Amino acid sequence: MEKHQPTPPYYAVIFTSVKHPDDAGYSEMAQLMEEMVSSQPGYLGHESARDGIGITVSYWESLEAIAAWRQQSQHRIAQSMGKTSWYERYTVRICRVEKEYRFP
């Protein structure tokens, strides 16, 4: 997110997940989704870390932009495969970023 520094208010999607030990096909799909999301209207960037639990936070200009990506056809296929094959559990939180502080 260092290239994009939007001023609040903007929106964040917090995606926390635990994957199954066998996640065949996951990394290829994650790579594809990463490429596709980058050209979505209203997409501002994302940050991701995983050790045991995975946390991905994506940033968006509006709730409408989030909804459009959620409905995007290849993304819907990925969501469906996530439920049947990759994720033991996940939570998606749609948030409005009210304030931010940066250091330095």
Place this chain on the structure above:
Amino acid sequence: MEKHQPTPPYYAVIFTSVKHPDDAGYSEMAQLMEEMVSSQPGYLGHESARDGIGITVSYWESLEAIAAWRQQSQHRIAQSMGKTSWYERYTVRICRVEKEYRFP
């Protein structure tokens, strides 16, 4: 966050950070803060992952609860040491959780 499943709206603080390679004293302070925050009024839980970038998301009942923890005296000392000793950079985002979806 599995024990606590608050219903939106509630609040999230997204803390993303990159640490210096030498972070002497960090893990002890992180452990202490984890113990202290758990008894803060309005604290609902947190989730954390680090690989290169660190992402910690804490959940709160209100903006007032977030502000009180930010001003808590030992936490202020930790924040100060974070700036002088541990963090190359960080961003704190204060968010209102509007909606959430869970699987399964």
